[in-house]
Amino acid sequence: MNLIILKDNLREGLNTLERAVAESNTLPILKNILIQTEAGKVKLSATNLEIGVTNLLFGKISEEGSVTVPFQALYSIIVNSDTERINLISSGTTLIVKGENYEAKIQGLNPEEFPIIPKINNETNSIEIDPGSFKSGLSDVSIAAHISEIRPEISGILFDFQIGIIKLVATDSFRLAEKTIDHTKFKTNFNQGFKTIIPLKTIQEIMRIFSDTKPIKIYFDNHQILIKNETTELISRIIEGNYPDYEQIIPKNIETEITVKRENLVNALKLVSTFSSKTNDVRLKITENSKAMELYSINQSLGENNYLIPIKSKGADNKSLSFNWRYLLDGLKAIKTEDIFFGINSNNRPALLKSPESRDYFYILMPIKGD
Amino acid sequence: MEFDQLWQSALGEIELQVSRPNFVTWFKNSKLIDKKEGTALIGLPNNFAKEWVENKYNKVILGTLRGMDDSTKKVEFVVYNERTAQKPTIKSGTKVAINKNDDFGQLSFSEFKVDQVTNLNSKYTLSSYVVGKSNEMAYAAAMAVIDSVGNKYNPLFIYGGVGLGKTHLMQGMGNEVALKYGGKIRVKYVSSEKFTNDVVWAIRNKRMETVKEKYRLIDMLIIDDIQFIAGKPSTEEEFFHTFNALHENNKQIIISSDRPPKFIPTLEERLRSRFEGGMVVDIGVPDYELRLAIIRSKLQDKKAVLSDEIIDLVANKIQKNFREVEGIINKILFYQSRKNGEITAKNVEEIISESSQEPTKNINPNLIIKAVAEFSEIAPLDLLNKSRKKEVAEARQILMYLLREMLQLSYPHIGRRIGKRDHTTAIYAYEKIAREIQKNPALNQKILIIKELISKG
Numbered sequence: 001m002n003l004i005i006l007k008d009n010l011r012e013g014l015n016t017l018e019r020a021v022a023e024s025n026t027l028p029i030l031k032n033i034l035i036q037t038e039a040g041k042v043k044l045s046a047t048n049l050e051i052g053v054t055n056l057l058f059g060k061i062s063e064e065g066s067v068t069v070p071f072q073a074l075y076s077i078i079v080n081s082d083t084e085r086i087n088l089i090s091s092g093t094t095l096i097v098k099g100e101n102y103e104a105k106i107q108g109l110n111p112e113e114f115p116i117i118p119k120i121n122n123e124t125n126s127i128e129i130d131p132g133s134f135k136s137g138l139s140d141v142s143i144a145a146h147i148s149e150i151r152p153e154i155s156g157i158l159f160d161f162q163i164g165i166i167k168l169v170a171t172d173s174f175r176l177a178e179k180t181i182d183h184t185k186f187k188t189n190f191n192q193g194f195k196t197i198i199p200l201k202t203i204q205e206i207m208r209i210f211s212d213t214k215p216i217k218i219y220f221d222n223h224q225i226l227i228k229n230e231t232t233e234l235i236s237r238i239i240e241g242n243y244p245d246y247e248q249i250i251p252k253n254i255e256t257e258i259t260v261k262r263e264n265l266v267n268a269l270k271l272v273s274t275f276s277s278k279t280n281d282v283r284l285k286i287t288e289n290s291k292a293m294e295l296y297s298i299n300q301s302l303g304e305n306n307y308l309i310p311i312k313s314k315g316a317d318n319k320s321l322s323f324n325w326r327y328l329l330d331g332l333k334a335i336k337t338e339d340i341f342f343g344i345n346s347n348n349r350p351a352l353l354k355s356p357e358s359r360d361y362f363y364i365l366m367p368i369k370g371d
Numbered sequence: 372m373e374f375d376q377l378w379q380s381a382l383g384e385i386e387l388q389v390s391r392p393n394f395v396t397w398f399k400n401s402k403l404i405d406k407k408e409g410t411a412l413i414g415l416p417n418n419f420a421k422e423w424v425e426n427k428y429n430k431v432i433l434g435t436l437r438g439m440d441d442s443t444k445k446v447e448f449v450v451y452n453e454r455t456a457q458k459p460t461i462k463s464g465t466k467v468a469i470n471k472n473d474d475f476g477q478l479s480f481s482e483f484k485v486d487q488v489t490n491l492n493s494k495y496t497l498s499s500y501v502v503g504k505s506n507e508m509a510y511a512a513a514m515a516v517i518d519s520v521g522n523k524y525n526p527l528f529i530y531g532g533v534g535l536g537k538t539h540l541m542q543g544m545g546n547e548v549a550l551k552y553g554g555k556i557r558v559k560y561v562s563s564e565k566f567t568n569d570v571v572w573a574i575r576n577k578r579m580e581t582v583k584e585k586y587r588l589i590d591m592l593i594i595d596d597i598q599f600i601a602g603k604p605s606t607e608e609e610f611f612h613t614f615n616a617l618h619e620n621n622k623q624i625i626i627s628s629d630r631p632p633k634f635i636p637t638l639e640e641r642l643r644s645r646f647e648g649g650m651v652v653d654i655g656v657p658d659y660e661l662r663l664a665i666i667r668s669k670l671q672d673k674k675a676v677l678s679d680e681i682i683d684l685v686a687n688k689i690q691k692n693f694r695e696v697e698g699i700i701n702k703i704l705f706y707q708s709r710k711n712g713e714i715t716a717k718n719v720e721e722i723i724s725e726s727s728q729e730p731t732k733n734i735n736p737n738l739i740i741k742a743v744a745e746f747s748e749i750a751p752l753d754l755l756n757k758s759r760k761k762e763v764a765e766a767r768q769i770l771m772y773l774l775r776e777m778l779q780l781s782y783p784h785i786g787r788r789i790g791k792r793d794h795t796t797a798i799y800a801y802e803k804i805a806r807e808i809q810k811n812p813a814l815n816q817k818i819l820i821i822k823e824l825i826s827k828g
Binding site: 024026027028047049052115116117118119153161162163171173174176191192193194222223224235237240241242244245246247248249279281324348350366367368369 | 392393395396417418419420421422423426450452476477478479480482483487562564565568572575576577578
C-alpha cells in the first residue's frame, strides 16, 4: 500500500473512529484500526465488537493494500504533524508515516486478523432521514436514558417506526421523554411498522459522528442497525427484548396546569438548588392565588432559600410537590420554547413538561416522595 | 442436553487449535443449536462473532465435529442470543430495586414494576385478598379456576363496581398460577385499553400478526375492564378471534367488567353470548365486617397500629370505593407519625372528607334526565310528560329516585319538574326504588350504570 492523503482529512477520519476503538486486553487488535484501499478510496475501520465504524476518505493511491496499526499512535502523529500531506506506506505489517521532514514506522498486525465488520441483512428497506432532525430528536430524549444492567431493555432508545411517523422514547423509570418525527422529515420504503431498541452508546456515537448536513440512511435487520451517509457507516447491535408499555404512564388528565416562562424556571431552579440536599430535591408550591410558584430548598447544615416566580395556572391549587431539580432541568433544556407547559398531579403521580404549542415532544417526571 | 455435551467436547478440541485470545473472544456463549441431515447449526451471540467464526473457523469446526461424528457434512451459523432466546422464567414475588435512587424517595413509574412477560404486579397476592360475603362467590370461582386452569369455569367473568378488588383478585390469580405451575402455564394480564392500543398500532402499521403472536401463545389470558372495548368494532373483532382461538384450545380466559355482560351497551352479541357461556360472578360492595377485615389486613401489611375506634370510623365512612382506603390509611399514619401522638376521631373525619372529594362536578337535574333518557332509550320529553306506558313509568321512577338521592331535591320540586305531579308521587317513587334496589340486583346494576353515565356527563 502506498498513498498520499491530506492531513486534515485523515484527522477527521480518525476522529470519527475514535470511540469505536476498544481497550481490550483479551483481543489486542481491537486497539487497532484497519486502513485499506478500496475502489480508489481509503477506507478506515474500527470496532469494539459492539459497534463497527468505517469511514471513506479521498487520497492519491499509487499502490493498493491494507494495514492495521494501533489507533493511538497514529492519531497522535497526525494531530501533531505540521505537514499538509501525509504519505502512508505499508511494508509487511508495518506502516510508514511520512511527512515533509518526518518519518515514523508503526508496528502493526496482520490485517487478516482484524475483525470483519458485519453487513446488514436487509439492504432493500431503509429510512432516509434529515440528520439534523434525527440527531436533535435523539439528543432531546437521550437525557432520560440510563444504562441499567438489571433492565437492559431500557438501556437504549426505543425507535418506534409507524407509518408516517417515527417515535423516539427513552426512560430511566423515573422520567420519560418522547419525540415524534413527522413524515416531512424522512422518506422510506418500509411499509410496515416495527419497534427496535438502539443502545445508548450507539446513540451517542450517532450524534457525535454524523454531520447535520449530509443525508443519512438507516437500515435494520433482526439483530443490527446500520446508519450511513456517503462517507461514514456505523453498524451496531440492537437490544433484544420488549420495551416497556410506556403509553399507560402518560398522564391522561392534569390536575394543575401551569404556564411559566422557561428562562424564569431554569434560573430559579439553578439558584434555589444551591441549598438542596443530596437528593437534589426542590419543593414547588403554587401560591398567591395561583399566580406564583414558590421554589424552596433546605439543607440541614447549610441553610435554606426560596424564590417566587410568576405563573399562570388553572385547576387545583394549593399544590406542593418536590422534584429532583436536575431531572426537571433536563426536561426544560430539551424544550426550546419561551413558555413551558408544566402539568402537575398529586404527589405520587407523574408531572408533564412540554411546549404549549407543539405536540411533538413531552417529558414526564415522577416527584420525590414528601409530605 | 446432548447437543450441549457434544459442543463442550468440540470446544475442548477447538481450543487447542486457536489462540487463547481468539478462543475467548469468539467462542464465548456459542452453542450447538441443532444437528440434522449432516448439517450442524451453530449459534453465536452477535454478528461480529458470526462473521468471524464463519469466515475463519468454519474448517476447524467442521473438522472437529466430523472427527466426533463423521456424518457431519456442513456447518451453518446464526446469531443466537441466549439471554433473550431462553424462555423467561417467572420470578413471582421477587422484587428488584431498580435503582438506588429509591432510597432517596425519588419515585419511579410504578407501571414499570410489572413483570415484563406476564404483565402481573407481584404486589397483588391471593393471600392478601380478604374474603367476605360480598366476594366469596368470586373467590371460590377463582380458586376452582386455579386448581383446574382452562377446564372448570371458562371464561370466568367477574364484575363489580370500581375499587372493589377485581384487579386484585385477577392479578392474584395470575400470580398464584405462575407460582403454582412454575411457569408451565403462560399467564398474561392485560387491560382492555392496552389490548385496544395494540390492535390500533397493528392496524395502523399493517402488523396484525403481532397481536396474534402476542395473545394467542398464552395459556391464561386475564383481561381487565372489558367494557372499554365495547363499541370499538375492530378491537371487538380481534378480541373475538383471540377469545375463540384460546377457548377452543382450552386456554383459560378471565374477564372483568364493571357490569354483567348483558348490561354492557354496544357490545357485540356474539361476544356477549361467549362471555355468558362460562361462569359469571359478581363482587359486591363489602359489608361492614369485610371492610373492617380489609383495613386490619392493610394495617398488618404496613406493620402499623390504629385504635379500634379509628378503624371503626374509617370502615363506617368509606363504603363504596374501597380503593380510597389505602390512601386514607396512609394519610392517617403519616399524620400520626408527624404529630407524634394521638390522632382523634375528628382528625380522621377531616382526612376522610378532604380525601374523598368525589368529583361531584356540576351534577344538575338536566344531566340526570339526560342520562336516564339515554339509558332507557326514551326521549327526555316523554319522561317529563304524562305518558303512562309501563317502561316510561319505571324510568320516571328511577329519575325521581336519582334526583332525590343525588341532589337532595325536595319532593314537591321533583314532582313539579317531572310532569307537574304531586309530591306524594315523588315520595312513592323514591321509596319504591330504594326498597327494590335491596331485593333486585338487576335494578341496582341499572342504577349504578346510570350514575356512571351521569358522572361522565
